[in-house]
Amino acid sequence: MHLGVCYYPEHWPEDRWPEDARLMRETGLTRVRIGEFAWSRIEPEPGVFDWGWLDRALDVLHGAGLGVIMGTPTATPPKWLSDRMPDMFALTRDGRPRGFGSRRHYCFSHQGYREEAARITRAVAERYGEHPGVAAWQTDNEYGCHDTVQSFSASARDAFRVWLERRYKSVQALNEAWGNVFWSMEYRSFGEIELPNLTVTEANPAHWLAFRRFSSGQVVSFNRAQVEILREHSPGRDITHNAMGFYTGYDHHDLAADLDVLGWDSYPLGFLEMFRFSEGEKRRYARQGHPDIAAFHHDLYRGCARGGRWSVLEQQPGPVNWARYNPAPLPGMVKLWTLEAFAHGAELVSYFRWRQFPKAQEQMHAGLLRPDGEPAPALSEAREASAELARLGDAGKAPKHAALIFSYDSEWMTQIQPQGEGRSALWAAFSCYSALRRLGLNVDIVAPGVSLDGYMLVIVPCLPIVTDALMDELAASDAQIVIGPRTGTRDDDFAIPDSLNHSALQELIGGKIVRSESLSDRLVMEGDGWETSGWLDHYEGSAKPEFVARSGEITGYHHGRVRLCCAWPQGRFLEALIQHAAVDAGFGSEPLPEGIRRRTRGTAVFEFDYNAGEVRLV
Amino acid sequence: MHLGVCYYPEHWPEDRWPEDARLMRETGLTRVRIGEFAWSRIEPEPGVFDWGWLDRALDVLHGAGLGVIMGTPTATPPKWLSDRMPDMFALTRDGRPRGFGSRRHYCFSHQGYREEAARITRAVAERYGEHPGVAAWQTDNEYGCHDTVQSFSASARDAFRVWLERRYKSVQALNEAWGNVFWSMEYRSFGEIELPNLTVTEANPAHWLAFRRFSSGQVVSFNRAQVEILREHSPGRDITHNAMGFYTGYDHHDLAADLDVLGWDSYPLGFLEMFRFSEGEKRRYARQGHPDIAAFHHDLYRGCARGGRWSVLEQQPGPVNWARYNPAPLPGMVKLWTLEAFAHGAELVSYFRWRQFPKAQEQMHAGLLRPDGEPAPALSEAREASAELARLGDAGKAPKHAALIFSYDSEWMTQIQPQGEGRSALWAAFSCYSALRRLGLNVDIVAPGVSLDGYMLVIVPCLPIVTDALMDELAASDAQIVIGPRTGTRDDDFAIPDSLNHSALQELIGGKIVRSESLSDRLVMEGDGWETSGWLDHYEGSAKPEFVARSGEITGYHHGRVRLCCAWPQGRFLEALIQHAAVDAGFGSEPLPEGIRRRTRGTAVFEFDYNAGEVRLV
Amino acid sequence: MHLGVCYYPEHWPEDRWPEDARLMRETGLTRVRIGEFAWSRIEPEPGVFDWGWLDRALDVLHGAGLGVIMGTPTATPPKWLSDRMPDMFALTRDGRPRGFGSRRHYCFSHQGYREEAARITRAVAERYGEHPGVAAWQTDNEYGCHDTVQSFSASARDAFRVWLERRYKSVQALNEAWGNVFWSMEYRSFGEIELPNLTVTEANPAHWLAFRRFSSGQVVSFNRAQVEILREHSPGRDITHNAMGFYTGYDHHDLAADLDVLGWDSYPLGFLEMFRFSEGEKRRYARQGHPDIAAFHHDLYRGCARGGRWSVLEQQPGPVNWARYNPAPLPGMVKLWTLEAFAHGAELVSYFRWRQFPKAQEQMHAGLLRPDGEPAPALSEAREASAELARLGDAGKAPKHAALIFSYDSEWMTQIQPQGEGRSALWAAFSCYSALRRLGLNVDIVAPGVSLDGYMLVIVPCLPIVTDALMDELAASDAQIVIGPRTGTRDDDFAIPDSLNHSALQELIGGKIVRSESLSDRLVMEGDGWETSGWLDHYEGSAKPEFVARSGEITGYHHGRVRLCCAWPQGRFLEALIQHAAVDAGFGSEPLPEGIRRRTRGTAVFEFDYNAGEVRLV
C-alpha cells in the first residue's frame, strides 16, 4: 500500500518545494495529490494559460521520486468564468442561486459549464498526460460536497424532461407508473413536468425518486466526460475520484463503473460529530471516531469499486475545521486509521494535507505540518505507519464472512419517504454492519445482484426495491439470510406491488408483509434481553415467530435459513437477531469488547483498539 | 347516523367497481364520497370533458344503493390550467410561489382561478345536479390544508386593499384604528398598504389581524361562489365541506353559515403526534389519540354548523402517512371513534378511504381495504359499528351542561401576539374542554353571542375581543361563569380599550385587569394541590381572591357567580378552578378515571374507555 | 445624574400634554426624549412640513422645566418615501427585501436614502437647533436593531467594492491578504468581488471580516452625516445615540468617536430571557435580570464613549413586549437599576416610556403610566430614585481595579469562525467580567491600545487580533495579566501569522500557541475544584503549567505576572484562574454572596442586592 499526501504547491513559495518533497519522501510517502483547485492559477485569464509553475512543481515532486495524482480543477471554476455564464450556478430547492465565493458553484446540467469543464480537463490532460511523474488522475473533487448534486435550475429542468422521456417513452406510461391520477397530477406531455421542488405539500415520491436518479446520472455523465478525455490523453494511468463519508447524493456504483480506483475521504472525528451517533458514542469516541466509521466506508467503497480497487484519498491528520467541534485525534489514531485501511485492502492512504494553509476557509484544518512549517503531531505517526507497512508486506486476500446488501436508491427512498422520522436505509445498513463487526466478522457491502458465493451470512438491512438478480442470488446462496423492514415492498417507480411484496421475496420468506406501522421511540417493544422501536412490519405466512415482545408484537420471524426483521434494525434487538443468524452460520456469538474491532486479511488478524489507539496482530 | 366511505373510482379498474360497491353495502355503508380530486379525468384537455367514466361510476354506486356525496374538484386544478395562469399560485410569506405538483396550488384571491373554479363547479353541477344518486355535495377539499389560506401574492394585496377600504371607509380611520402614528406607519391612501409580510421586524398586530380576517373572508367567498352554483343546479341537496383538526386558518362560523352541514376530518393518532400534547400523553395514547381530540372537534364544529348539523367526512381507519410517526390504532378504536361521533350527534361518519392506493403521496395511508383489495383491520370494525348503530336507533337530544365560548379571531390574536411563547386561545379552549370532560359533562363550544339559555356552567377560556352580544348573554345567564386571561382586553382592531377592559366585562367581574405578565414555565406559582405558570393578569376590583400562590400571586378571583382565571388555564390549577365552578353549578367534582370519558345523549350515557378501546352504555 | 423619560406627544391628545409634563417634573424627571419616530407627522406629504404640533409640544415641555433630547426620525421613513425609492430597502442574506411595515427599513448604503436622511435631519435641526428647550440630540434610534446593519443589496455591493479598493489599493494585495489562491477564489479586479452571501458553502472568513468592517463603517458614516448637520445647526448641544444590549453589529468605539455622549437601552429582563444564560440563571433572576447584565454594558459603553460620557437612554420600567416571556420586575428593581447606573457613572437614566401606547407593535410594553394614564408600578420607584439621588449628590470618581480588553472585531471573528459551536468573544468577555464582579472589583472594559495605567489586573478574554499599541500597554503595565484563548493568533486580515502568534505576544507569554482544538461540552477537563471544556490552546514555551486536568490537558500557564488561559474562559475554572490573578494583584479572593454585587465610586461603596431588589451603601 502506498502512503501519500495532498499538496498545494501554489500555496507556498517555490523555494520551499524541494524541502517539502524531500521531507515527504523521508516520511515514507510515495504519492502526492495536486492540482485539484488550481484553475485560477492555470488559466488566470480566459484562454491564457500559465503552465510554468505547475511544470516546475511536477518536476520537483517527480524528481524527488514521488508519483503524482493530478486533479482536474473543475470543482473551482474561476470568477471570470461564472461572470460569463451567470446561469451556470445550481439553484437551491428554494430557487436561490448558489453563487461564487467558495467552491462547487456549478450546476451539473449546465451545458455551457460542461463544455468549459471538458476544455480545462483537455488542456491539463494534453499538457501532462504523458508526463512520467503523473501516476494517476483524480476527476474534480468530492462530487456532491455541500449538497451540490441536486440543482433546481432551468438547465436541470430541461435535462430532467429529456431524461424522463428516455426512461418512460410516453407520458401516459409515466402517469401510470407514478399514479398521477392521484390529485389530478397527470401530465399531457413531458414538457409539462416540473422539478419536484416548490410544491404546496410534498411532491409525488415517484417524482422525487426520478429526480434523484436523474441528478445522480448527471454526476455520472459529467464525470464520464472527463474520464474519456483523460483516457485519450493519458492512457495507462489510473483514474480515480474521492467520495465522502455517509454521503449518498449520487449512486457510487454507477460512478465507480467509469473509474479504475474509487477513493474516499476519511474524517472519522468530523463524521462522529456531524452524524447521528448517540451522545454516549460522541463522548466516548470524541478523539477516535466511532470504531466502525472508517471500516464501514472502506468496505462500502471496495464493494462499489470496479475490481475492488480503492484508496483513501484524504485521511484526517488532526483537527478539522468544519465540524461543530473539532478535537485532535488521540495519539496513535492516525497510525491506526492508516493500518486499518491496509487491513481492509486500500491501495493508498493519502493524508490531507501536507501543510496547514494559514488563510481562507480551511485555515483551522490541520496538516502533517503546521502553518509555520514545523511538524504537526501526525507527521511522526505517518512515518511510523510507513515503517509498519514495510514490515507487513502484502497481507493477502481477506476471507469472506458476511455480505451486506446496500443500494443507493434504498437510501433515497427512505429520505423521500421516511414515514417514521429518522428512518434511513443507510443507517439501517450501518447498524447491521456494526453488529456484524462487533462479532469480529469480515463484511463486504455489495450491490444487489452481486454474486453471494462464499458468504455464510447475508444481511439485507432495508431495500425497498429488490431486483430479480438479487433474489436469484439469495435463492442460490446457502447462507443464513436476514431480511430487514421495507424490503421488497416497492416496484422500480416507488409503487407498492399489486401482490404487496416482490413475488420471489414472498417465496423466500414464506409469506408477505401486509402492512406497516412507524412508531416513535416512545413505543418500545421489549423481550428477553432486547428492546426496539421505530417500525413494525406485519407479516402473514408460514415463518415462525422468533422475537415476540411482551406486549405481543412479533418483531422477528424465522423461516429455514431466512430471518425476517420486522422492527427497525437497531440496538439490542438487532444484536440478538444477528447473533442468532451468526450462530446458525457457524460463527461465534460472543461480541468483542467495547472499542475493539478485528479484520482478517490473509493469515493476519488485525486487532484495532479504539480505546487506546493501538493496533495489534493477534 | 349514516356510515360512509371516501372512494376514488378513477384509481381502480372499472370492472372492480361493482364488487367494491357490493362490499360497501355489505359492510353497512350507505354513503360514498367521490370526485373531489378528479379534475384531470373530468377535463383532460382544456374544454374537453370526459364524463363517461364518472357517469358509469355514479350509476354503479347508485345502483348498489349508495348515496353519493359528490365533490367539486377545485383543490386540484390540472397542470394545463396552471400553465395558462402561472400567477394563480399562492405566494409564501417569503414570496415564493407554491407551484404545481401536489394539491391546493391556488391563491384564493386570484380572479382567474375563481372563474375557473366556478366553471368546473358549474359543469359538474349541471351534469349531476339532478342525478338521483347524488345525495349531497362537498365543496373543494380541506380549505387551508398545508397552510394555504394566507397568500402573499399581488392578487391578495390588491384584494386586501379593497377589503380594507370597505371596512375602514377612510385611510384616516384605518390609521387611527391601528395606531399607525407609532413608528410613522401612517398611510395616505389604501393603495399604499402592503401585505404584512417581509417587514424588518413584526408588522403592526392590527395589520396582521386585518389580513387574517381578509384571508378568512376570501375562503368564505370562494366557497360561497360554489355553493350558489350548486344550489342553483342541484336544489334540495345538502352542501358540506370538510374542516380539519386544530385548524383555525379561516373562521369556520362564517364558512358554515353558507353550508347545510359542516363536516370534519378526524385523524386522532396523527393529531396526537403533530400537536402540542405532552410526551406522557403521546406515549399513553399513541394508539388511541388523546381522549378529547375527536370529541373536542365534534362539539366545536356542531357549534359552528348552521342548525347544528355536522358529520365526520373522513375518519382515520389505520395508520396515516403524514405524521412524524404513524402507528396503527388499538383494536376497537375505529368502532369507538364511530360511536363517539354518534354520541355527539353526527349525521354521518365516512371512513377515509375505501382502498389504499399503492402510489403517490398517500400510498402509506391505510383504508378499509389493503392495496391488494383484501380487508384491512378497520373493515370489520366498521361492520360492527354499523350493527351497533342499528341497535341504538336514534338516541335523542343531548342535555345541556357546560358552554365554552370560542372565536376564531381569539386564536388569530394569540398567534399574532403570543406575548408568552406558546400561549394560544385554541389550546386554552382545549384545556378547559378537557377539564370539563373529565368531570363527565356535556360541552357545547359556541361562538360569542349565541344564546346561553339552559347552561349551568359557562367558560370563556381566552377571548381578547368580547362582543356586546356575549356580554348580554353572560349578564342574562344564571350559570356559573369562568373568565380566562386576556378576555375583553382588546377592541375590534387589536387596541387596548381606553378603560383597559370592555366596560360590560368590568361590571361582570367587579373590577378590571390593569396589567399582564407572561411567565416562562420556570416561574411556577403553587398553591394547595395546584400549580400553574405562563401568565399573570393583575386585577383591581371587588372580587375576592380564591387562588393565592404561596409566593403571593393571586391567580384566581371569585365574584358572585363569576370566577376570574388570571393565570394560564392549564394543569391542576385549571382543574381545581373548574371543579369549584362545577360544584357551584350543581355538578359533581369527582373526575372520571384516566382515559374514561362520558357523553349523555337522550337517555343514554355512553362511556368511552380509551384505555381498552371499548364503548359501554352506563 | 439626570432622570428622564421617553415621550411621544404625537400619541396623545394635546390637552393631556401639560398634565404629563407636570407629572414628569413632580416625579423628579428633568429630561424628556422626543421625536425619534415622528417623520410621518413632521412631513406628512413629500416636502410638506407640519411643525405646529411639535413646536407646541416643545414649548409645553420646555415650559415645565424639562430639557428635551430631540431625535432625528430617520429610523422610520414614511411610506411615501419608500414608494419613491423601492430599492432603499436592505436585502436579507437570502436576497429578500426588508420592506415597509415596521421600522429600520433602509439600507445604510443606499445613496438616495442617505440624502433623504440628511434632508430631514437638516429640516429638524434648522427648526429646533437653537430652541432653548433642546438640551441634546439623539441620532436615529438603535442602529442595527432587528439585525439591520448588514444589507446584501446592490447598493451595498457597489459601496463594498469601493471600500475594498480604498483598503487594499490593488486587487493583487487583496488576493494575497485573503489567501484567494485557495479554491481559485482569485479576483482580477475589484469589480469582480461579490458580497459574501449566497455562496455554496461558507465564504472566505477574510471576505466576511471585510464585509463586517465595511458594514460597520457604513453605520458610522451614516451617523456622522447627521452629527455634522446637528453640530452646524445646534452648536453646543450634546449629540448622543442609543446603543443596545449584547449587540455588536457595528464598532461602537468608532461610532462613539463622533458623539459627545454614548447612550444605551437597558432591558435586563428581556436580555436575560433572549440571550445565552443558563436555565438556572433564567429562573433565579427572571424578575431581576442576571446581576451583571446592566453593569457590563455600563462599563462597556463608558469605555467606548469619547471622554467616558454615557447614559441610559431607555430603562426598562416593567414588562416588555419582545422577549419570549415578559415578566414584571421584582419591586425595587427599577430603583436599583437607576442607582446602579449612577454608581457606574451615568449622566442620565431615561425611562422607556412615559405612557404605554395601547396600539401597534409595542402595546404590551409597560411605561411609567398605564395606557389609561394611571400610574404603573415603576412611577413611584422613579420618584424614590430621584429622592435618593438628591441625597447622594455627586459621588466622585471610581477607583481603578481591573481592565478588560474588548474589540468588536474579536466578536465578529468568533461569529464568522466559531470553530467550536457557541464560542464567542463577547461571551468570553462577559464571563470574565462576571468573575471579576463577583470579587467586588470595579471593571473598565476598554479598547485595545487604551492606557492601562493604574490597573492592577488586566484581562484579555479572547482577542484574535492584537494591536501593537495593546502589546505596548501590556508590556509597560505592571498589572497582573490574563491572556485568553485565540488571542494574537490572527493578522488584520484573518490570516494566521507566519510565526503563528503576534511576536510581542510571544515575548509576553514566553512562547507560543502552536495549535488549537475546539471541544464539545461532552469533553470535560477537570482539576481540583474546577472543570472546563470548549477549547484547548496548545502552548510551547517557558511558562509553567498552573492548571492541569486529571486527564493531562494543561488549561492554564503562569509566566511571571502573566497567566495564559488555554481553555474556554468559563465556569469554576475561570473563577479559579481569576482568583489566582486577583490575589497576586493584591485583591481578596473571596467572592461576594450569590446575587450581591458592589461598585465603588469615590468614597461610596454601593451594594446591590439582586436577590431582594435592594441597594445599600456599605
Ligand SMILES: [Zn+2]
Ligand atoms: Zn448502485
Ligand SMILES: [Zn+2]
Ligand atoms: Zn366566528
Ligand SMILES: [Zn+2]
Ligand atoms: Zn473599536
